[in-house]
Amino acid sequence: MISAGEIKNEAVVEKRQEPYVYYVRNEPIMPAALTVFTIFNKHGRAVLLARGNGIPGAVAIANILVEKMLNRVAKIEHILLDSENEYGKRMISTIEISIVKI
Numbered sequence: 001m002i003s004a005g006e007i008k009n010e011a012v013v014e015k016r017q018e019p020y021v022y023y024v025r026n027e028p029i030m031p032a033a034l035t036v037f038t039i040f041n042k043h044g045r046a047v048l049l050a051r052g053n054g055i056p057g058a059v060a061i062a063n064i065l066v067e068k069m070l071n072r073v074a075k076i077e078h079i080l081l082d083s084e085n086e087y088g089k090r091m092i093s094t095i096e097i098s099i100v101k102i
Contacts, residue, residue: 019043024050024058032057033064040065040074040099048097051084055095062097074099 020043022036040046046065050058066074080096 018047020045021047021049024048024054024061026054026057029057029060029064033061033069036061036065036099037069040070045077045098045100048099049094051094052092055093058095058097062099065099070099073102075102 020039022032022039024032036046036048048058048062062076066076077098077100078096079098082094082096083091084094085091
């Protein structure tokens with residue numbers, strides 16, 4: 001039988017290494033939106049990733065970009081909602097929002 005401690009030690013949390021991925025944290029929305037705007041202009045796409053309390057910020061950033069800054073230039077390709085169970089603790093929701101050029 002495998003204990004939770006063994007699983008915790010062996011588990012590896014992978015972060016995506018693509019240059020167009022932005023991890024939304026608990027920070028002001030407009031500076032983050034400008035950072036994602038720069039990423040979008042450089043790579044032609046942007047992916048917003050957020051967990052827990054960062055999800056409303058990710059949705060706000062995506063709306064600011066698609067509705068205001070990049071009107072008629074970009075669209076939301078897909079939104080992926082999921083949840084993670086942290087080793088028997090509570091469930092944490094996650095979101096991935098992909099923005100691409102039209």
